[in-house]
Amino acid sequence: DAGVIQSPRHEVTEMGQEVTLRCKPISGHNSLFWYRQTMMRGLELLIYFNNNVPIDDSGMPEDRFSAKMPNASFSTLKIQPSEPRDSAVYFCASSFGPGGNQPQHFGDGTRLSIL
Amino acid sequence: KQEVTQIPAALSVPEGENLVLNCSFTDSAIYNLQWFRQDPGKGLTSLLLIQSSQREQTSGRLNASLDKSSGRSTLYIAASQPGDSATYLCAVSFRSNDYKLSFGAGTTVTVRA
Numbered sequence: 371d372a373g374v375i376q377s378p379r380h381e382v383t384e385m386g387q388e389v390t391l392r393c394k395p396i397s398g399h400n401s402l403f404w405y406r407q408t409m410m411r412g413l414e415l416l417i418y419f420n421n422n423v424p425i426d427d428s429g430m431p432e433d434r435f436s437a438k439m440p441n442a443s444f445s446t447l448k449i450q451p452s453e454p455r456d457s458a459v460y461f462c463a464s465s466f467g468p469g470g471n472q473p474q475h476f477g478d479g480t481r482l483s484i485l
Numbered sequence: 486k487q488e489v490t491q492i493p494a495a496l497s498v499p500e501g502e503n504l505v506l507n508c509s510f511t512d513s514a515i516y517n518l519q520w521f522r523q524d525p526g527k528g529l530t531s532l533l534l535i536q537s538s539q540r541e542q543t544s545g546r547l548n549a550s551l552d553k554s555s556g557r558s559t560l561y562i563a564a565s566q567p568g569d570s571a572t573y574l575c576a577v578s579f580r581s582n583d584y585k586l587s588f589g590a591g592t593t594v595t596v597r598a
Contacts, residue, residue: 401584413588426585461528473519474586476528
């Protein structure tokens with residue numbers, strides 16, 4: 371079982387640059403979540419996909435953030451343009467089933483630093 | 486607002502002692518509650534999931550209880566080991582949005598050899 375795979379593990383870039391984070395969920399899982407973790411705000415849900423369709427994007431902080439899930443095995447989270455306050459650890463998680471009845475499996479995260 | 490609180494923020498115990506971690510939530514209309522473990526630089530690992538209709542779940546040395554009426558859950562780790570050192574997070578989903586987890590800030594545990 372490969373688990374949820376995220377890339378890159380670390381990203382350091384300058385303010386204003388475009389950042390793309392990638393996620394491969396566990397095969398067979400049809401729910402995918404993007405989270406952001408900071409010391410100040412803890413873990414926050416950014417967006418939730420079910421069967422590749424965005425169901426809840428109310429946690430996406432601004433229009434600078436966008437997420438896509440073109441197929442069941444791949445999702446991206448894009449920030450354009452990036453700002454220093456976007457620095458955080460971004461996690462992708464997947465689960466089997468549409469609701470909250472199944473455990474969510476997390477990737478190891480992408481540590482993003484915007485200078 | 487649906488809030489999840491974990492106290493204490495940090496805990497240090499000698500090896501062999503039982504661990505008791507607390508989680509409280511403000512809305513009794515929960516869907517389920519999950520306990521996660523996070524190691525430094527890593528993602529979260531799901532430990533136990535308790536459905537709202539359940540009172541407890543057990544896995545090996547871990548036992549989690551749920552009391553909806555008082556808005557509390559407790560994670561017990563028996564006979565702690567240095568390998569149990571990590572941050573433990575409680576996450577609650579509520580019936581209004583059953584997929585959406587509200588996380589506590591976590592309790593960082595250190596087990597001293």
